[in-house]
Amino acid sequence: MDFTFTDEQRALQQLARDFFESEVRPVAAEYDQREDPRDCVPWDIIEKGSKLGLRTLGTPEEWGGGGADLLTQALVIEEMARVDIGASKTFSHNWKVSSRIAALCSEEQKKRFLPPFVADHRYLLSNAVTEPDAGSDSHLPYDVPEAGPRCFAERNGKGFVINGMKNFIALAGVSKLIILWARTDRSVGITKGLSTFIVPRDTPGLSNGQFHDKMGMRLYNNAELIFENCHVPAENLVGELGQAMQQRAAVAKGGNIELMAHALGCARGAYEHALDHARNRVQGLKPIIEHQAIAMKLAEMAMEVEVARAMVWRCAWASEHMTPPDNRLTVFSKVFCTEMALRVTRRAVEIFGGMGVMKDGPAEKYLRDAAVLLHMDATNQINLIKVAKRL
Numbered sequence: 038m039d040f041t042f043t044d045e046q047r048a049l050q051q052l053a054r055d056f057f058e059s060e061v062r063p064v065a066a067e068y069d070q071r072e073d074p075r076d077c078v079p080w081d082i083i084e085k086g087s088k089l090g091l092r093t094l095g096t097p098e099e100w101g102g103g104g105a106d107l108l109t110q111a112l113v114i115e116e117m118a119r120v121d122i123g124a125s126k127t128f129s130h131n132w133k134v135s136s137r138i139a140a141l142c143s144e145e146q147k148k149r150f151l152p153p154f155v156a157d158h159r160y161l162l163s164n165a166v167t168e169p170d171a172g173s174d175s176h177l178p179y180d181v182p183e184a185g186p187r188c189f190a191e192r193n194g195k196g197f198v199i200n201g202m203k204n205f206i207a208l209a210g211v212s213k214l215i216i217l218w219a220r221t222d223r224s225v226g227i228t229k230g231l232s233t234f235i236v237p238r239d240t241p242g243l244s245n246g247q248f249h250d251k252m253g254m255r256l257y258n259n260a261e262l263i264f265e266n267c268h269v270p271a272e273n274l275v276g277e278l279g280q281a282m283q284q285r286a287a288v289a290k291g292g293n294i295e296l297m298a299h300a301l302g303c304a305r306g307a308y309e310h311a312l313d314h315a316r317n318r319v320q321g322l323k324p325i326i327e328h329q330a331i332a333m334k335l336a337e338m339a340m341e342v343e344v345a346r347a348m349v350w351r352c353a354w355a356s357e358h359m360t361p362p363d364n365r366l367t368v369f370s371k372v373f374c375t376e377m378a379l380r381v382t383r384r385a386v387e388i389f390g391g392m393g394v395m396k397d398g399p400a401e402k403y404l405r406d407a408a409v410l411l412h413m414d415a416t417n418q419i420n421l422i423k424v425a426k427r428l
Contacts, residue, residue, distance in 0.1 A: 038355075042112070050112045052113075053116040057117050057125075058120065060081075060085055061079075065121040066402065069121075074248040074255065074260075077258070078127075086124075091113075093131065093155055094113060095129070095135070096136065100152070102132075102135065106357060107353040107356055114129055114299055114301075118298065118299045122302065122303045122410075127258070130164075131154075131161060145272070161213060162212055163214070163216065163262075166203070166218045168187060168203055171185050173416065175218075178226070178227050178228065182224055186227065190219040190220065196269055198266055199267040203262040205259055206260060209260040210248050211258050214236070215235075216235060216236075217233070221279060228282045233281045235273045243263070244262075245260050253407070294349065294353050294356060294367060296371055297374035303378045303382065303403055304341065304382060304403075308339060310389075312326075335388070341380065342377075345370075351370075365427060371414065371417075
């Protein structure tokens with residue numbers, strides 16, 4: 038493994054750092070405190086960042102994107118997430134979904150959907166899997182006909198009619214294209230009965246339900262999708278019927294890496310604020326960093342951030358160089374990094390004292406943001422169960 042970064046990688050890292058410091062940091066807290074989640078979508082930031090290439094950084098070069106590899110993506114995400122993890126996820130989620138379109142879709146589908154996505158600075162993507170009664174069942178999976186997603190796509194002439202709903206879906210309130218998992222065979226479990234469809238926003242029968250009002254990551258929109266007699270043409274089926282789980286496995290290598298890089302950035306941001314506060318806050322006639330209890334907390338925070346960074350970089354490198362890839366690495370790292378982010382952000386709140394729990398201070402937002410990470414890309418308990426089966 039060689040972590041000597043190229044000039045291009047360093048330039049992208051600096052670009053992300055400068056943009057988020059100048060454009061996101063001044064407004065992130067104000068967006069975060071808006072009551073209606075519909076008002077938390079940072080459209081100005083999305084458009085400005087897209088013009089710099091941040092919305093399409095991970096989209097393959099042959100389709101007009103930046104084509105950044107996973108390690109480069111991790112470097113950029115860390116710089117963005119240290120300022121605001123919600124705005125960062127709003128950009129990086131599109132890298133993941135557009136890469137899946139490029140990897141799984143037919144040439145005709147790619148030509149139909151990727152160029153409009155790249156060209157439109159307000160064009161966002163969603164991946165719709167989770168349902169009110171199908172969360173962890175979709176991750177283990179619990180492979181019986183009665184379990185898993187119930188959103189159903191029924192054959193009808195030359196296409197499919199979809200009925201059902203999805204919830205907790207990233208960018209679902211603002212996306213223009215949805216990659217949907219729907220049941221196509223109720224008689225079997227999801228490893229054989231789940232299929233993938235592409236559903237444009239303007240498809241009749243598709244609407245939004247609730248916009249989810251999250252405790253953290255509020256600049257990252259999540260919402261319900263409702264399908265009521267939603268007609269989708271057969272040419273919008275991705276691959277073969279019943280292949281959704283196999284398709285997911287084929288493109289899963291980068292998912293956890295994106296998430297763990299966000300955990301790293303969130304923890305680093307909280308640590309940097311706590312370190313600055315400890316150097317400037319005076320109690321007992323000296324900066325509180327000179328009090329051993331505070332210094333030890335900061336040392337532990339710095340140590341955990343460095344360990345997490347090493348794990349992220351190793352996983353990013355291994356995902357693209359190891360054959361076959363060891364998926365346990367990304368699961369281990371996802372669990373460690375998200376738990377680490379919660380520990381580090383909690384310590385930051387403690388170091389800030391009373392100001393740590395005030396909304397006009399910087400610390401409490403990092404803690405709220407970190408808490409959301411535990412519930413993304415399967416819970417940590419589900420991830421550990423998956424690893425335990427391979428020991």
